[in-house]
Amino acid sequence: MATIATLERQRKLVPIEVHLDRGEKAWRVLYGTPDFIAWLDSDLVSLKTTIIGCEIEPIEQVDAVFHEYVSGLYMHPDDRFKKLSCRPDHFVWEFKTLDIRIFGWIPRKDHFICTFGDMKDRIELMRSYGTYIAKTVYIRTQMALQPTHIASAEYHNVLSNAH
Template sequence: MLEIIDPLEPDELPWRNLYATPDFISWFDEVLPEMGHNEVYSDLSPYEQTFAVFAEYVAGEYFSDDRRFKKLSCTPDHHVWEFKTEEVRVFGWVPQYDSFICCFGDGKDQIELMQSYGRYIAQTAFVRNNIDLDEPKFLTGRRHSDVISTKD
């Protein structure tokens, strides 16, 4: 059911694992490339921004205390994390150390306009609770060092 996201070059080895639900893969392949782009935010398109942060994650780059990857503190009991770029938010969870499962994505401006953080958090927890994974289905740590290592 889960698919591997491998954003690295063929000669690079992964340090961390990145997975996605089929619905996320559809969004990533079909919706994200067509998302509007505000050049005030970045020279990179939303797709390029997301691909870049995924490559940095999988390659094992330093993410500690970084806004690009964070646990959503407003819902500590749901244990939902997000990847953040200038224009995109990706919601998911950490099933085991050095792994992340992408569940939902959307544009930052759209999330703020529709005030949909709570909805995405609840939907992510629902998908996680209903997916066929070994228990425990997620790590409960709050700090980066509780869920990811760094190769450097």
């Protein structure tokens, strides 16, 4: 049975640092798997927006949604933060930006573990939501984290708000 601290020491989880403005404090915590961190550092930086007229590139979109999350702002369900539907329910969640979807799970309130990121258009074209859900559940199972996840679809059970 692993804890988040154990998985950090084993380098199976990496804390994601988010720049906060002066006076802001971290309210929530983000982690990524090593593969997710590699995606952030290499793939994400080269992606371009597919939204006509959008001046915000995917990396800036991810920075913004991560800032909202860590600073404790309300994450509008279905718009910025969503539990994905699946039968049976696996309690996999996603961060949503105009161009990007980031998949992961919530092992305890206000803690999110990111496993995969991809372009929204690519996910929809390839119909890969189910694949990302299954891969996220597989990684979660392999980590043997205790508790594994919060089995709730209710926002207030997985996130608290600073404001």
